[in-house]
Amino acid sequence: MNVSKFFVGAVFFLFTAQMSLVHAQSGNQILDGIGETGMIARYIFDGDAKDWSRNNLHARAYGEVDFKDDEQFKKVLSLPGDGKSYISIPGESVQNEESISIATWVNFQSKELGQLLFDFGKDDRTHFFVAPFGIKEQEGFQAQVILDGKSGYEVLSPDVEIETNQWVHLALVFDVPSKSISVFVNGQEAGKTENVEMELEDLFTHENLLYLGKPIVSGNPYLKAKIYDFRLYRIPLSEKQVSRIRYIALKGGDAVVRREKPEDNLPKFSSDVPQLYNEFLTGVSDVEVETELGYLPRLPRHVKGTYRDGVKGPEVRVLWPSPIDNSEVTKAGSYVVTGRVPGTDFKPKAKISVKAKQDVKTPDMKLEVFGLNQVRLDSDTDGQQTKFIENRDKFINTLAATNPDSFLYMFRNAFGQEQPEGAEPLGVWDSQETKLRGHATGHYLTAIAQAYASTGYDEELQANFANKMDYMVEVLYKLSQMSGKPTKVGGEHESDPTKVPHGPGKSTYDSDLSENGIRTDYWNWGKGFISAYPPDQFIMLENGASYGTQPTQVWAPYYTLHKILAGLMDIYEVSGNKKALEVAKGMGDWVYARLSLLPTDTLISMWNSYIAGEFGGMNEAMARLDRITDEPRYLKVAQLFDNIKMFFGDAEHSHGLAKNVDSFRGLHANQHIPQIMGALEIYRDSESPEYYRVAENFWYKAKHDYMYSIGGVAGARNPTNAECFIGQPATLYENGFSAGGQNETCATYNMLKLTKNLFLFDQRTELMDYYERGLYNHILASVAEDSPANTYHVPLRPGSVKRFGNADMTGFTCCNGTALESSTKLQNSIYFKNKDNSALYVNLFVPSTLEWTEKNIAIEQKTDFPKADNTQLIIKGEGKFDLNIRVPQWATKGFYVKVNGKEQKIKAEPGSYMTLNRKWNNGDVIDVQMPFQFHLDPVMDQQNIASLFYGPVLLVAQEPEPRNDWRKITLNAKNIGSTIEGNPKTLEFTIDGVVFKPFYETYGRHSVYMDVTLE
């Protein structure tokens, strides 16, 4: 058997804290065992009609609605059945959802026929309802879907007898992929209708009537009942989940849910199902790996294999154990680790030699990016707009029409200032009572800075963004200058950030942001404070407040702050606006004053608190502020944000990512990726190698053990949270593919940022290969066809559909925020250069023009890529430099380069950069050809489930309707392209009559993964 040698220079440590990280993040997001992201809204009705979830879909009560004391649930909603009293839920709540589940407690006070528990629909001809006692035409418990005035589908449960004056738990699950509607009474299925050939779009638009207790069709009776805890979910709940919700409520509501394996509603495969090329395997190499004392070895994820029957399979994916500490490598010597190959009995071995401490250097930053104003996106060679330009223009044009006062609304509100005429608040996560308000403003600052830098092609647009930047900074500067200063000479004030008193008339800190509850005594907030809410959330976090919507809880105060400070620095860097920098410095000092007083233990527990302690890239922002200002105290602030547990294992730095221990399994992805970016930024300034190792090791693991084919890394079924990393590495099929979507788009935005920055230190092609994958197949694919509306999660289950939101930029989630940034800097990683301007890197093949002003050279790139497999670079000006061109890993059919028509004999291995070194002359032309071929990207632990690529482009099956099984396709093992027909110029192909298109041009139902058989 072959033995390949792998030498791992620098790697990692120990993880003794037995408290698993999955557990560390099992806060209240695992609501009754169901991930928070599955919930649309929850109305507890214990005194008001507010939405308890973070989505702010507050309901309204009409008529004589009352909240009454109750023996069972303390306080509940009471509907008198008087023909005028009911609850109305915001119509947009159900817009854009694939499936819907409803669960509630109800105590009927009358058995009158025709009463409806709820009635939801677009109008009186198209709606659906539950009639617990039946309707005039048909008695008995039932759910009905009325389409265009006629009965569409019904679930009849005539045997269900519901008594009055008794609490009963009712649920309805409209499962579109399974084509079924089910009802549940007291946790048990009481009726089900199958073959439901419709989608929720048939029932709902953007304005819907969603009533509790009121019939949409007039003339019917109103509900006479008590209601408690009415919940809307976007995922189809299982019977077990419904019964668990009921059970936990009966136990008092606070019971801790034992983490269980999720119910598998993904198709299961027996162990003998062939897993692609593994079926043809005849041998797998063992490997030898060296590591350093204390550092877990980096085991190669792919090793050499031998295949039978003339099949040329790829390198074999091996699944190795992933220890949670470094106890295996605390002594010099050697040991053996055994891996496995899915779908086979092969057990490859890794012999690991643990060597004494070596002095391995981490790399310096060698490359720099070009300014956004130095790279212009061009049309393709036919003069057609590319996807890059299309998406850029959707965002730039909509951004240009925004009103900055909307983005300043909550800042003025926090400081008790008048709103200027025409100022409208934003919605969603920036509305009055949302504890994250102001986050969109941060993204907005960055977006207008980038838009300003990128619109050199249009003076008017550029002036528009210049005005917006000035205006935003002016207002934020004025507000920040008011903090901690008296309103009149000798007036009351508190300038010390560590001595902020309680709000006026309050005996404690709280996060109440309601019109009547918010404190606006900015003179007491300490010098330099800026935010769209008062300082309380920052202080409450230090005191242990958890994430949630109650006034005693918080929502990621530092996350929001990071966006604002990053945006201010972006404006400073593109425009030189010193006030922007002053605001950032003032708040940096405010943060330093407070955090530097806290014990390390407090910081560790804060930064490991689920969502509450999410701080975006505060460490990155503060390291950057140190660099911009050359004031080292900001680097100290950055380090106060070290996620010590994830980075270093514990306060003694025993292990963690710095020693190659996977310390992020099961954690919230987007909470942690920006922290890694921060580690790299701190390394840049501090040159402390352990920070580099944190970033490098994290990236390698995220890419190889957590990545879906589109480049996204989040989406766990276990733990049940679509925004978390899977609970164990390299188990995407076992623990991933969460219900309701995966791949939070903001997490991929952050992965790309991290990847780009790592490449500036280490010019490993793998990094830019990943960048290309995520950029084309997730970021470009995340924008709607006709507007800048964009995705939150991008679902990859069979027959999924992308859901786009925020077309008019008035209501932002996290991902809507990062979308503003992504689409205003699409040109930023096409080219990099050496710091000393001696080399150029061509990373991406995008029609564009680079103005390399430092060298007085322009480079024009002409191409139809990826609708063509070639590109052309034209040099304008002259000078000597290395021209490095990426030879992608997927370019396995050759990589051909001509200079001025002359074929170059160069070594161009896939997965490398090839270098042309010469003195370049004006008009030199470099032609590159890199033939595409079809290839598969399998899920590591269930390889028959795979995505199809053509070159860099993910091709997805266009699905005519919802489905919950994987589409089956059969391909030729020796040449998978041999049965694929189509046109490379349009990138449209067919397999067995099914159309495959690029994911970035797919707007309907799709299957990104197929069940692939090779023969």
Ligand SMILES: [Zn+2]
């Ligand atoms: Zn997001």
